[in-house]
Amino acid sequence: MPHIGTQDNPAVSTIRILLVDDHPLVLEGISARLESEPGIEVIGQANNGQQALEKAAELKPDVVLMDISMPVMNGLEAAEHFKNDQPEARVLILSMHENREYIVKMIQSGAAGYVLKDVSSDELIRAIQTVHQGGTYFSAGASEALFSEFSKSDQPEKPDTGLTKREEMVLKLIAEGKVNKEVARALDISVRTVETHRQNIKQKLNIQTAAGLTKYALEHNLISL
Amino acid sequence: MPHIGTQDNPAVSTIRILLVDDHPLVLEGISARLESEPGIEVIGQANNGQQALEKAAELKPDVVLMDISMPVMNGLEAAEHFKNDQPEARVLILSMHENREYIVKMIQSGAAGYVLKDVSSDELIRAIQTVHQGGTYFSAGASEALFSEFSKSDQPEKPDTGLTKREEMVLKLIAEGKVNKEVARALDISVRTVETHRQNIKQKLNIQTAAGLTKYALEHNLISL
């Protein structure tokens, strides 16, 4: 327990942690490891979300290190409550679920980070420090799960559009909002040629309108917003 | 400067860093600070994205710490190239831009993290360690910018377009690829009215073409892909 009036860590204040997990063993293990770390102090433990909220209200932890799956009140609900009732507390999720949905939900519920249980204790400590400083932390597996779609969505599959290069080029320019005349100028070809391309494109893609073309181009990442 | 052949850090291999920034002063400062950190080694520097790619190909850094705004080839483009050409290198963006668009784009371009230039050197080092271990790091400001909408994203915010409800409706239908006649039928109004709406919309948004309208609608979440 913290004492007052004597010399504590001078410059860096200790990060006060509330540990929440329904497995006593996990609780103990992590607690022991964290306690051995200077600058980190485990000020309390809880077995479920309900308890966590109560203890947090009393202890005012800096960081709440919490599991997701728990009885009584799971990490998701608990995170919601933390966001509303005790926004000062930074919630760091410690989970074994690598599921994207989970992670996104946790973020939306206000969690500041998400580490998988397979991380090293060093990494866990780094995560704690990060969220304490206001940052966001995702461990490798989590960030992968979280951003895999995100990042792949850049140029995912270039699914064979059936369009020729030239047609794609024309489509791209049209989708960007250029009129035929401008496209023609840009590609240094006749307006009629552009029209021909345009027609062929629409025929190939079975699209009728200009707006449809733009939508198509966006869907297929020929252009970006 | 690094030496070879003598005792380096034994268990933990050194994190080899390539620093990229177009400001020599920044380069020097960060480099000096990082060099003082055990476990981190600045193996090279570059002034722009182009150089960064070349040097990286040669030096094979673990982490590329890179600015966004640079001449010749900016961080965004460079990150793209890294993703494609040297995916082993983890790209950590060091930027002063707190803009959400920037951050999202960087992630989509394959960056493993994004730290604002106002972070402490301790935090920067933590970020480096994080991305090196495969994690994702966002500093406080960045994660805030990144997830503020995300968290709210239950209803993906509708920024005031200045359009009336009816105009939005028309715009939506147009953006979906409907021609005026279809819009008119859908809303049970005259084609002329749709045309009027269309004109007003274009005037309000300062957009000239139909394709532009679609793009606008997509950008502003009036419709989704």
Added chain:
DNA sequence: CAATCTCTACGTATTACTACCTAGAATAGA
């Protein structure tokens, strides 16, 4: 080398969109 594909370009007619107006009815706000 003939067949195919791609890119280029034009003709003609029709339809759609655009620009720039006016204007009435309904509604919301000061």
Added chain:
DNA sequence: TCTATTCTAGGTAGTAATACGTAGAGATTG
């Protein structure tokens, strides 16, 4: 209540896009 806004609708003209053709030059390929 007066006013501004919104939604409705139209006139007139010009510009752009579409539909449906044809067709030559150049590259690719079986």
